[in-house]
Amino acid sequence: MKRKGISILIALTLCLTATACSNNTSTNNSTEVNESSKIDIKSLDNETVGEANTIIKLGSDMSVEGEGASINNNNINITKAGTYSISGDMEEGQIVVNASSEDKVYIILNGVNITSKSSAPLYVKSAKKCVLALEKGTENTLTDGESYVLDDEANNEPNASIFSKDDLTIIGEGKLSVNGNYNNRIASKDDLKIQSGEIVVNAKNNGIKGKDCINISSGNLTIKSEGDGLKADNTTDATKGYIYIENGRINITSGEDGIQAETELLIADGDITISSGGGSANSSSKSEELSIKDKMKGEKFDPNASINMTDGVVIVNGPENNGNGALDYDGKCEVSGGTLIAAGSLGMVQTPSDSSKQNTLNISLTSQEANTLVNVKSESGEEIITFAPSKSYQSLVICSPNIKSNEKYLVSVGGSSTGKQVDGLYSDGKYSGGANVGDIEVTSVINNITQEGATQGGGMGGGRGGNKGGRPEGEMNGENLTPPGKEMKNPNDAETSATPKNENNSQL
Numbered sequence: 001m002k003r004k005g006i007s008i009l010i011a012l013t014l015c016l017t018a019t020a021c022s023n024n025t026s027t028n029n030s031t032e033v034n035e036s037s038k039i040d041i042k043s044l045d046n047e048t049v050g051e052a053n054t055i056i057k058l059g060s061d062m063s064v065e066g067e068g069a070s071i072n073n074n075n076i077n078i079t080k081a082g083t084y085s086i087s088g089d090m091e092e093g094q095i096v097v098n099a100s101s102e103d104k105v106y107i108i109l110n111g112v113n114i115t116s117k118s119s120a121p122l123y124v125k126s127a128k129k130c131v132l133a134l135e136k137g138t139e140n141t142l143t144d145g146e147s148y149v150l151d152d153e154a155n156n157e158p159n160a161s162i163f164s165k166d167d168l169t170i171i172g173e174g175k176l177s178v179n180g181n182y183n184n185r186i187a188s189k190d191d192l193k194i195q196s197g198e199i200v201v202n203a204k205n206n207g208i209k210g211k212d213c214i215n216i217s218s219g220n221l222t223i224k225s226e227g228d229g230l231k232a233d234n235t236t237d238a239t240k241g242y243i244y245i246e247n248g249r250i251n252i253t254s255g256e257d258g259i260q261a262e263t264e265l266l267i268a269d270g271d272i273t274i275s276s277g278g279g280s281a282n283s284s285s286k287s288e289e290l291s292i293k294d295k296m297k298g299e300k301f302d303p304n305a306s307i308n309m310t311d312g313v314v315i316v317n318g319p320e321n322n323g324n325g326a327l328d329y330d331g332k333c334e335v336s337g338g339t340l341i342a343a344g345s346l347g348m349v350q351t352p353s354d355s356s357k358q359n360t361l362n363i364s365l366t367s368q369e370a371n372t373l374v375n376v377k378s379e380s381g382e383e384i385i386t387f388a389p390s391k392s393y394q395s396l397v398i399c400s401p402n403i404k405s406n407e408k409y410l411v412s413v414g415g416s417s418t419g420k421q422v423d424g425l426y427s428d429g430k431y432s433g434g435a436n437v438g439d440i441e442v443t444s445v446i447n448n449i450t451q452e453g454a455t456q457g458g459g460m461g462g463g464r465g466g467n468k469g470g471r472p473e474g475e476m477n478g479e480n481l482t483p484p485g486k487e488m489k490n491p492n493d494a495e496t497s498a499t500p501k502n503e504n505n506s507q508l
Contacts, residue, residue: 039239041266043246044193044215047169049106049133050083058088058112081105081127085135089113097124101166108133109140109176117145124164125151132162134174134197144180160187160209168210170219171195178202184209185225194219194248206231207254212240214261216270221250229254229274232261239263245270274301307333307352314340315423317390322347327397335360340399341425343374343389346455351397354445359403363396363411364450365437371424373415375431379408379439386417386426394454403442411437411449 054066062071068080074093078084081103086095087110094116097105105127114121121142124130134140144161151157157165161180168188170176175198178185185203186192192210198220201207207225208214211234223229229252234241241262247269252258258274259265301307301316307329318326326344327333333350336357351362361376368374370391376384376398384402403409412434419429437451 039242039263041213041242041244041264042215043217043244044169044191044213046195046217047131047171047193049108049131049171052083052085052108054082054084056084056086058086058090058093058114062088062090078105078107083108085110087111091115092117094119095122097122097127097130097164099127101126102128104129104131106131106133108135109138109172109174110135111138111140113141115143118147118149119151120144120148120158120161120163122162123151123158124166124168127164127166129167129169130164131169131171132176134170134172134176136173138174139177140174141177141179143178144182146181148182158187160184162186164188164190164192167191167193169193169195170197170199172197174198176200180204184227188212191215193217194221201225203227207252209233210243212237214243215246216244216248216250217246219248221248221252223250223252223254225253226255228257228260230259231257232263234262242266244268245272301327309333309335309338309340309352311337313338313425314342315387315425316340316342316344317424318342318344318393320345320392324348325350326395327351335399337401339385339401340397341385341387342395342397343387343391343393344395346394349395349397351446352399356399356445358399358401358445359405359442360397360399360446361403361409361411361440361442362446362448363398363437364448364454365394365396365413366451366454368393368413372413373417373426373431373434375412375415375417375434376403377410377412377431378404379410383431384409386419386429386431388421388424388426390424403447405442408439408441409447410439413437413451 054064054069056069056076057063064071068082069076069078069084074090076086076093076095078095078097079099081099083106085108089112092115095107095114097107099105105124107130109132121144142161148158157163160183161178162168162185164187166188167190170193173196177200179202181204183204184206185201185208187206187209189211191212192208193215194217196218199222201221201223203223203225205225205227207223207229209231211232214230214232230243232241232243242264243259243261243266245267249271251273253275301314316326318324322345324345325348326342327350328348329350332353332355334356335352340352346364349362352360363374371388373386373388374396375386378384384400385398387396389396412431415432415434417426417429417431419426419431438449440447440449
């Protein structure tokens with residue numbers, strides 16, 4: 001099986017202001033992220049755009065007012081540096097930027113609907129950089145067909161609805177919808193930055209792809225893709241192929257990996273939801289690095305190397321079948337800050353490693369329906385976690401700075417809470433009415449509670465070759481309950497074992 005490595009970095013919160021529609025200047029906010037990083041991950045330049053000096057109107061009577069652009073066989077050709085405002089509809093045609101390698105081209109999409117059935121609706125063939133600005137209050141749609149007449153057959157180019165051979169930046173306060181059936185939706189062969197805007201992508205293959213890097217500093221992105229959601233895939237330069245998310249709201253539904261970076265992935269801030277389907281068997285065998293600073297939630301964070309969480313809140317509503325686990329990694333999973341909650345099935349449970357700086361409760365339950373509350377409170381009555389997983393579950397892994405050594409904690413299921421609920425996590429309320437599952441005094445980093453009648457699971461805390469952090473076999477409240485021979489069946493292996501073998505049985 002192909003495996004993808006992710007090691008979480010120390011995250012930095014960077015405050016960068018996205019602007020649009022003023023002057024043609026770029027602000028150098030390059031910020032090197034060196035802590036624990038193998039490469040210098042940088043915030044790319046912020047861009048602004050001024051008044052257009054060339055006006056392009058699409059439709060039955062297309063026109064160009066100004067210099068640097070011409071109309072040829074229903075195509076708009078831009079050949080010089082400048083700022084171009086485009087509006088109107090084009091049922092069959094494309095915009096082609098073919099300027100010099102030193103020209104910076106600004107394109108303002110001012111309410112366009114462009115369809116190209118045989119190529120990319122927007123093709124940046126040559127320029128130093130193209131800045132795509134979404135005019136405030138406008139909706140812009142680009143659509144391609146199922147097959148392309150390629151400009152460069154040897155390199156399969158262009159191969160995306162928005163395709164740039166050079167740096168590409170998207171800014172503005174408007175909306176951009178990119179639809180189509182051929183391959184990728186937005187792609188750059190160099191750097192790709194999304195600075196602001198509402199962007200909706202529906203992709204036959206990858207949603208948004210930047211070969212050298214993807215840098216998202218703000219914006220509202222909704223990505224649906226049959227391949228990867230976000231992808232940076234430079235395999236020839238070890239300093240590139242990274243993804244850096246500084247902020248923004250990102251919702252990814254992908255057939256394969258939600259986010260795939262060839263070298264490193266750093267998430268400094270933002271609200272990110274990922275639901276991915278293909279798994280690491282369909283992903284690159286190269287390594288990624290993942291950093292979590294703020295809040296993430298999802299149904300698949302499949303690292304298969306190491307994780308190091310330093311801050312924020314991570315919520316995983318994981319798999320319902322025993323062939324997968326809510327956490328899936330090799331090496332180590334070390335948590336030194338923040339709150340990690342991972343709910344899912346019992347068959348492939350992994351917990352943070354026992355080298356973590358924070359304590360973990362590894363809770364095994366009988367089958368619970370989706371949205372059934374789990375409550376953890378201290379012996380003195382302080383509520384630690386009240387959480388309702390969005391799927392049916394049998395396992396809950398909780399790592400929190402509020403779980404203190406040498407203190408006793410009680411776990412209940414069911415009941416109700418008067419608190420405010422966000423993503424299943426309750427706050428500022430009172431829990432009541434649940435059934436007691438068990439209690440435990442925290443005497444180690446990994447502490448295991450098993451509800452009576454629950455099937456044994458877990459034992460994979462360190463992954464392959466990692467520092468073991470999973471549950472000792474058959475432990476409930478510190479006592480071994482599973483006698484030899486009472487062993488759990490791994491649905492993916494003909495053999496049985498109470499603890500799935502780290503070397504062979506992980507579901508990747």
